[in-house]
Amino acid sequence: MRNDKVNIIVNKTEDFALAIIHFTEEIYKMNRFKLANQLFASGTSIGANVCEAQNAESRVDFIHKMKIAAKEVDETAYWLRLCNRSVHLPSSDKLSIDLLEINKILAKIISSSKNIKPIVN
DSSP states (O other): OOOSSOOHHHHHHHHHHHHHHHHHHHHHHTTOHHHHHHHHHHHHHHHHHHHHHTTOSSHHHHHHHHHHHHHHHHHHHHHHHHHHHOTTSOOOHHHHHHHHHHHHHHHHHHHHHHTOOOOOO
8 A cells, every 4th residue: 555645534444443333243242243243343344445456456456346335335334224223332423423424525536436547559
């Protein structure tokens, strides 16, 4: 991964993954292991795919990895909605808000990357 400048999406998804780790610990304490595992996997996978995209072999590969991250956002949003709607589980509006922001950034990155015109010499 390039370290020569701040990468907002990398930083936001890493912070989100850390928040998901803490949040799923609360769910584990309630013995809701399957739900916690699903949320943990999808919530941390977003950042993993974004990091992997930083070393993509081509623009197509970069877009593909970012789209996988966007799919993980959708899955994570589903699990968070279940938590937020259940009276038996902790809820986190902050995680949902952060996830919405990540989703918007990913959508813009994907859209912008698709519209880049190749340089012709």
